[in-house]
Amino acid sequence: MARVRLSVAERREELLRAAIGQIEARGVAAVRISDVASSLGVSNALVLYHFSTKEKLVAAAFTFAAEDDLGHLRKLLGRRTTALRRLRSAVRWYAPTGQAKGWRLWIEGWAAALREPALQEVTRGLDKQWKAAIAEVIAEGVAAGEFRCPDPHGAALRLTALLDGLAVQLTSYAGAVSRARTQEWVDEALARELGLERAALTASER
Numbered sequence: 378m379a380r381v382r383l384s385v386a387e388r389r390e391e392l393l394r395a396a397i398g399q400i401e402a403r404g405v406a407a408v409r410i411s412d413v414a415s416s417l418g419v420s421n422a423l424v425l426y427h428f429s430t431k432e433k434l435v436a437a438a439f440t441f442a443a444e445d446d447l448g449h450l451r452k453l454l455g456r457r458t459t460a461l462r463r464l465r466s467a468v469r470w471y472a473p474t475g476q477a478k479g480w481r482l483w484i485e486g487w488a489a490a491l492r493e494p495a496l497q498e499v500t501r502g503l504d505k506q507w508k509a510a511i512a513e514v515i516a517e518g519v520a521a522g523e524f525r526c527p528d529p530h531g532a533a534l535r536l537t538a539l540l541d542g543l544a545v546q547l548t549s550y551a552g553a554v555s556r557a558r559t560q561e562w563v564d565e566a567l568a569r570e571l572g573l574e575r576a577a578l579t580a581s582e583r
Contacts, residue, residue, distance in 0.1 A: 392424055396437075400485055401479055408431075436495040443499060443503040461578075512533040
């Protein structure tokens with residue numbers, strides 16, 4: 378059966394999604410151009426036509442995944458509801474028990490970024506944008522009198538650091554901590570940063 382002819386943009390997206398799948402399955406170090414090509418039934422030359430090196434393909438794949446996650450984050454934080462509801466929705470989605478991009482992918486990215494400057498730029502940019510978005514909503518909630526937080530940027534850094542660390546524990550060390558306990562700690566940390574009782578987070582969902 379003949380393959381459907383794709384536009385350049387559609388073909389690039391197809392290749393990037395395939396690369397993300399291969400990175401999650403094999404890891405950045407082990408994945409090859411041929412793995413991505415084989416998964417789609419196309420030639421190595423086609424992949425190299427769009428991404429001249431494996432390094433460029435990997436960096437572009439992480440950029441694609443990051444932009445997808447950031448787009449969803451902005452959608453959650455842009456809802457017309459209280460800052461507390463928006464913030465909790467975003468934190469719950471980003472948490473290792475939530476529905477954000479596979480944490481295995483990001484752990485692979487962090488490790489590879491230690492050796493790949495282009496990938497380091499991607500992961501650093503994602504990290505900055507996440508913290509800035511969370512800090513902005515915290516500041517909005519403070520201004521509206523919903524909660525107290527003297528340092529929104531510091532709170533955003535502490536929250537994302539906790540989420541990242543718990544993600545490593547859940548992903549890399551099976552059984553180290555339960556999903557229920559993880560969610561409990563995330564809720565406790567968010568409430569603490571906002572000067573609220575944990576029960577106030579549950580009340581915000583009603």
